[in-house]
Amino acid sequence: MTRSHITSHVLDAATGTPASGVPVRLEQRGVDGWRTLADGVTDADGRVSSFGPEALPAGRYRVTFDTETYFASLGKTAFYPEVQIVFTLADVDAHYHVPLLLSPFAYSTYRGS
Numbered sequence: 001m002t003r004s005h006i007t008s009h010v011l012d013a014a015t016g017t018p019a020s021g022v023p024v025r026l027e028q029r030g031v032d033g034w035r036t037l038a039d040g041v042t043d044a045d046g047r048v049s050s051f052g053p054e055a056l057p058a059g060r061y062r063v064t065f066d067t068e069t070y071f072a073s074l075g076k077t078a079f080y081p082e083v084q085i086v087f088t089l090a091d092v093d094a095h096y097h098v099p100l101l102l103s104p105f106a107y108s109t110y111r112g113s
Contacts, residue, residue, distance in 0.1 A: 004051045006089070006096045008063055009112070010042050010070075014103040018046025022070040022102075026052045029060035029086075055092070062086045063098050071104055079105045087111070 006026060010019035022042040027034040037056075040048035068081035085098055097112035 002054045005056045009099045010046045013101050020044050023066035025064045027062045
């Protein structure tokens with residue numbers, strides 16, 4: 001199995017554990033708006049095992065995390081019902097990892113490796 005060009009990982013900062021069961025969507029920006037490339041759900045390690053194509057062209061992409069569904073499954077209310085991260089894929093040969101550090105009232109992200 002080959003690795004997806006874009007991958008993601010979600011960590012629940014409030015519990016210090018991977019966020020399992022987070023619905024995630026990958027989209028590409030085109031001239032007519034956003035087009036869905038892949039949908040997935042984080043596994044027990046907080047990762048989406050197969051998330052989009054092996055290769056993608058340069059362009060603008062968006063990853064959307066359905067945090068409301070995740071926190072509802074834990075019996076919690078989230079201030080942010082979803083988190084959208086928009087980024088530019090400039091190097092078509094590089095791997096892009098988009099992690100999310102999550103809590104009910106805050107989140108952060110960075111370009112991972």
